[in-house]
Amino acid sequence: MVTIDSRGIYYMNLNKQIRQEVKNGADEILLKNVNGQRYIADAIRGNIKFTIEGIPGNDLAAYMDGPEVIVKGNAQDAVANTMNGGTIVINGDAGDTLGYAMRGGEVFIRGNVGYRVGIHMKEYGEQIPTIVVGGKTGDFLGEYMAGGIIVVLGQPDGNEVIGNYCGTGMHGGVMYIRGEIPAHKLGREVQTAELTDKDIEFLEGIISRYKDYFKLQLKDIKCSDFTKLQPQGTRPYGDLYTKY
Amino acid sequence: MTVKKPKFLIDRDRELCNDCGVCVRQCANEVHYADEKNKQIKCKPAECVNCQRCVSLCPKGALAVKQAPQEFSGNANWNIDIINAIQAQADSGGILLTGMGCSRPMPSYFDRMMLNASQVTNPSIDPLREPMELRTFLGRKPASLTLEGSQPTELPPQLELEIPIMFSAMSFGAISLNAIKSLAAAAESEHTFYNTGEGGLHKDLFQYGKNTITQVASGRFGVDIDYLNAGSAIEIKIGQGAKPGIGGHLPGEKVGRDVSETRMIPIESDAISPAPHHDIYSIEDLTQLIFSLKEAIEYTKPIFVKIAAVHNVAAIASGIARAGADVIAIDGYRGSTGAAPLRTRDHVGIPIELALAAVDSRLRDEGIRNEVSLVVGGSIRHSADVVKAIALGADAVYIGTAALIALGCHVCQKCYTGKCNWGIATQRPELVKRLNPEAGAERAANLIRAWKHEIKELLGGMGINAIESLRGNRLMLRAVGMTNKELEILGVKAAGE
Structure with a gap:
């Protein structure tokens, strides 16, 4: 394992050092004293484990394809921006636009996330990105979502789990939100659907992984309590135009 | 009002056309078709977009596309394009959709340099x-x-x-x-x-x-x-x-x-x-x-x-x-x-x-x-x-x-x-x-x-x-x-x- 003390290192130099370690064949990198450095694990590919002590800056794991990233604190904005593969585990809260245009891989957040999380998520074939939020989310969750899965556990109380305008423009993918969702919180293009056995099976699996990552019990979360959200159609704005 | 008025007319020179059907096969808008009875090629000009594909590929040079001679009242302000646009929107309630670049006759600065x-x-x-x-x-x-x-x-x-x-x-x-x-x-x-x-x-x-x-x-x-x-x-x-x-x-x-x-x-x-x-x-x-x-x-x-x-x-x-x-x-x-x-x-x-x-x-x-x-x-x-x-x-x-x-x-x-x-x-x-x-x-x-x-x-x-x-x-x-x-x-x- 390679350890880098990140204290006071400018992000460009830190990331250069990280890329060099990856090129040298490091399979496990511990970053200590991280304090807001941007773009950590940006476009890194391969089977590498990053452990981050402190708070990584914006665009953590942007375009990343494969590594595992464990954050032992909060994360800032734009985590997993356009990420293609790998796993991110955040032992705290994360900021806005997490998972923007995410194409694959998984992000587990122990706590809350900000606005515009999971917007433009995509999928094709077997490559399906997943975001699991342990706490609550801000507005515009899953906006313009074209694929992928978002799960919101709504801890600690399961009340007011998401913000407004959830799923506006959604035309693919699925969201599972704990509890009932008042209609005024949903975008016009989403609809609720009955949970199938397959959905329950998926939720059981993913929640159990969440519990393992954060060593939690979560006895009061029942899979049957989740509301499933899916797009009303694949062409939300198909009727908007007149051919001229 | 909802009947679609053709914007273009197809001029087929009957002397030259031998009903070979190239125009029928070339037109994705299905403007040209063969008459079921006598196999003569005919057309539905309302669907024509004037892309010139049939004109360019007609082996006999028998086709031309021209502006349909629709004369509206002649009001320069409420011209044919404006009236047609309003009719289309009154029909559908939609945003007018188009392609390519601005087609308004705006002055070009390149042309004046x-x-x-x-x-x-x-x-x-x-x-x-x-x-x-x-x-x-x-x-x-x-x-x-x-x-x-x-x-x-x-x-x-x-x-x-x-x-x-x-x-x-x-x-x-x-x-x-x-x-x-x-x-x-x-x-x-x-x-x-x-x-x-x-x-x-x-x-x-x-x-x-x-x-x-x-x-x-x-x-x-x-x-x-x-x-x-x-x-x-x-x-x-x-x-x-x-x-x-x-x-x-x-x-x-x-x-x-x-x-x-x-x-x-x-x-x-x-x-x-x-x-x-x-x-x-x-x-x-x-x-x-x-x-x-x-x-x-x-x-x-x-x-x-x-x-x-x-x-x-x-x-x-x-x-x-x-x-x-x-x-x-x-x-x-x-x-x-x-x-x-x-x-x-x-x-x-x-x-x-x-x-x-x-x-x-x-x-x-x-x-x-x-x-x-x-x-x-x-x-x-x-x-x-x-x-x-x-x-x-x-x-x-x-x-x-x-x-x-x-x-x-x-x-x-x-x-x-x-x-x-x-x-x-x-x-x-x-x-x-x-x-x-x-x-x-x-x-x-x-x-x-x-x-x-x-x-x-x-x-x-x-x-x-x-x-x-x-x-x-x-x-x-x-x-x-x-x-x-x-x-x-x-x-x-x-x-x-």
């Missing part, structure tokens, strides 16, 4: 006898260099073009794979670049990587590590001249299996690219995206930022330069598109000539012109437009519509229907295969080479033997019929001065 030529006091140069340098480098030019021997120790990444003309962004989805292959191969043979647009990179196109600019837009379609590394530069698309301030909806009709795979969206869904990048609400946020890309490619390639020409373009461009972009691409209001709301296309944005002059002047005034290259597009129609753009301060130009016309486009403005009979703005396999990418590449390359000769002639006539000496050399331009304010913004003198 004349180029200089040498007479007696300074010799012109004959490009047939003497070398003429058109090579262009796009990228940040440092204010100073440290040399090791004769080589600079560190130089920001540059794109090297043999001619200052590139093919502008047109996505896989908006145009066909064969159209992109044509442009990619032409860019390769002429040592310049084509731009993927925002639709990702089809796997067949990776081979043209060194002549590719990959684009990242708000929908982030097809963006992964391989895509970012595939090309020689990355362009962040903020806006486009045909539809400044709004995003793109690739109609579901054009989202088949390949487009769905490349973009990672459901088949037949609309590909939605909203107006803003939802992570860019400021110049500082733009910096964040620019540097996330630079980090991803380890600072090896220039980053373009493309914007539409709008009212405060000079201040915006200054911000973009300071945000860390290496090249700023500016698209004028005549810039084209596969699909845009009619009113946005025709009424939003400003002319590229004024935007370019304003940006170039502003960056010079601020002492940062060297920190970015400027690429302009938005109706560069011929080589003289290229020369005038460079004299106004551009480093290079983007051409889109002109390149598509080389491939067969007749500017019918129906790209959004996905029924392009020329195999360009369509994803239907039977239409796409009409465009042979090898033939297309040759035609696009011919166009570039023809313009190259013309540019050299124009330069030689001015007594200039390197494009570098023309760049921002506004003394080579004189204006006809402009106001003092226009002259001031363009930084050119009136003809005769």
Whole structure:
């Protein structure tokens, strides 16, 4: 394992050092004293484990394809921006636009996330990105979502789990939100659907992984309590135009 | 009122037509058909878009398409187009959708600028006898260099073009794979670049990587590590001249299996690219995206930022330069598109000539012109437009519509229907295969080479033997019929001065 003390290192130099370690064949990198450095694990590919002590800056794991990233604190904005593969585990809260245009891989957040999380998520074939939020989310969750899965556990109380305008423009993918969702919180293009056995099976699996990552019990979360959200159609704005 | 009135009429010369049926097979709009009883070819002109496909391919030369002789009352204000538009909206309640660039008869500033030529006091140069340098480098030019021997120790990444003309962004989805292959191969043979647009990179196109600019837009379609590394530069698309301030909806009709795979969206869904990048609400946020890309490619390639020409373009461009972009691409209001709301296309944005002059002047005034290259597009129609753009301060130009016309486009403005009979703005396999990418590449390359000769002639006539000496050399331009304010913004003198 390679350890880098990140204290006071400018992000460009830190990331250069990280890329060099990856090129040298490091399979496990511990970053200590991280304090807001941007773009950590940006476009890194391969089977590498990053452990981050402190708070990584914006665009953590942007375009990343494969590594595992464990954050032992909060994360800032734009985590997993356009990420293609790998796993991110955040032992705290994360900021806005997490998972923007995410194409694959998984992000587990122990706590809350900000606005515009999971917007433009995509999928094709077997490559399906997943975001699991342990706490609550801000507005515009899953906006313009074209694929992928978002799960919101709504801890600690399961009340007011998401913000407004959830799923506006959604035309693919699925969201599972704990509890009932008042209609005024949903975008016009989403609809609720009955949970199938397959959905329950998926939720059981993913929640159990969440519990393992954060060593939690979560006895009061029942899979049957989740509301499933899916797009009303694949062409939300198909009727908007007149051919001229 | 709801009966569709034909815009065009088909003139079929019955003397020449032998009912061979080529027109029937060529028309995806199903205008031509064979009469069931006597097998004679007839037509339903209401569906005709005047793409000229049947006219061009009729082996007997029997067809012509002309404006339908619909005479409305003759009120110049409430003219036929306005009345038809209102009727269409009263029928549907929809936004009027169109394709290509602004078709309003707005005055062209390029057309009102004349180029200089040498007479007696300074010799012109004959490009047939003497070398003429058109090579262009796009990228940040440092204010100073440290040399090791004769080589600079560190130089920001540059794109090297043999001619200052590139093919502008047109996505896989908006145009066909064969159209992109044509442009990619032409860019390769002429040592310049084509731009993927925002639709990702089809796997067949990776081979043209060194002549590719990959684009990242708000929908982030097809963006992964391989895509970012595939090309020689990355362009962040903020806006486009045909539809400044709004995003793109690739109609579901054009989202088949390949487009769905490349973009990672459901088949037949609309590909939605909203107006803003939802992570860019400021110049500082733009910096964040620019540097996330630079980090991803380890600072090896220039980053373009493309914007539409709008009212405060000079201040915006200054911000973009300071945000860390290496090249700023500016698209004028005549810039084209596969699909845009009619009113946005025709009424939003400003002319590229004024935007370019304003940006170039502003960056010079601020002492940062060297920190970015400027690429302009938005109706560069011929080589003289290229020369005038460079004299106004551009480093290079983007051409889109002109390149598509080389491939067969007749500017019918129906790209959004996905029924392009020329195999360009369509994803239907039977239409796409009409465009042979090898033939297309040759035609696009011919166009570039023809313009190259013309540019050299124009330069030689001015007594200039390197494009570098023309760049921002506004003394080579004189204006006809402009106001003092226009002259001031363009930084050119009136003809005769």
